[in-house]
């Protein structure tokens with residue numbers, strides 16, 4: 001295959017061999033203290049060997065209070081650097097680029113032992129977890145933790161750092177009028193709600209070498225009524241880019257359900273649903289492809305930056321059109337890479353049409369419970385899922401883990 005997807009691209013002067021990105025997708029494969037494991041290295045190396053252009057790690061918590069789930073990778077102290085170095089080197093040797101995603105879960109943490117942090121005492125829209133208002137000192141400590149996390153990612157030999165500013169986590173909570181009810185310099189009108197994302201962007205930029213690529217995932221709108229709007233977010237993205245951020249990934253902000261970011265049954269017709277034993281889809285409508293594309297389009301119109309677009313990229317025709325139209329420079333697939341870790345190599349070799357993933361979200365439901373995998377193939381996994389689910393394993397809001 002030739003065409004726009006296979007042309008080299010670049011971010012902040014770094015050349016990337018094609019436009020196919022594996023966006024941040026949390027793995028549940030680290031040790032209890034967030035250290036890289038051989039399982040994680042093998043997992044990423046398989047995608048790197050198979051022609052992916054850019055890998056972005058799952059979210060790495062930059063502060064112990066920012067951990068989202070058990071067995072998440074961390075970047076919160078210097079002891080994490082050597083494992084991360086091995087991970088980066090194992091991918092780079094195959095010609096792939098790899099960015100580390102630096103993150104803080106805010107009030108969305110699902111770890112019972114963690115004392116989370118949030119801009120305001122508002123129940124988390126996704127989990128209902130209640131958290132006190134962050135003090136000036138806690139805010140300063142958290143911004144410094146993002147910067148230190150980015151410094152460690154650069155020291156570990158990654159090609160870039162990706163700041164998680166979306167999906168209801170801490171930065172997206174500060175940006176949201178629903179989650180941020182402060183009236184000091186960190187909250188109030190849209191300009192004041194820019195302050196925390198800008199402070200993090202500035203601190204991260206200053207913590208890494210001047211030519212080290214830094215990108216940011218931004219939530220462009222909140223899922224609940226009365227939340228963040230796209231117009232406000234495009235202006236925020238413009239200000240972030242002015243701080244030296246080299247590219248923006250388009251996503252959703254505060255979420256009410258995990259499906260707000262990962263829509264179900266994207267472009268799955270009845271025949272495909274039947275083949276994949278997707279009983280639920282027979283009672284639900286398929287969702288359209290590239291569901292955040294209109295927001296990327298708005299961003300592209302107003303801001304000069306590199307754009308990464310994830311969210312329901314399921315046919316090579318749509319992916320090529322997204323790049324050829326200029327709506328995005330890169331197309332990113334989270335769930336398709338779980339089901340087919342060699343999907344980039346298949347596209348390079350000429351595969352066209354639909355990818356196999358049917359966006360059923362079983363992989364997402366097991367986040368923090370089991371290591372990342374597709375639960376529809378091989379078929380016996382569906383049975384394992386059913387046994388775990390009906391024994392009550394997925395019912396807990398806060399998590400226990402099985403490997």
Ligand SMILES: Cc1cc2nc3c(=O)[nH]c(=O)nc-3n(C[C@H](O)[C@H](O)[C@H](O)COP(=O)(O)O)c2cc1C
Pocket residue numbers: 023024025026057058059101164167217251261262263310311312313332333334335336363364367372
């Ligand atoms: C299992 C799972 C874990 C995810 N973990 C992260 C994460 O760590 N950081 C992040 O920014 N997004 C995360 N996401 C969201 C994806 O990056 C992506 O935005 C979303 O799944 C939509 O893309 P898709 O339709 O290609 O799956 C995750 C999604 C899934 C399914």
Ligand code: SF4
Pocket residue numbers: 335336338339356357358359360361362363364373374375376377
């Ligand atoms: S479990 Fe498999 S088919 Fe379902 S969304 Fe995840 S990767 Fe796709």
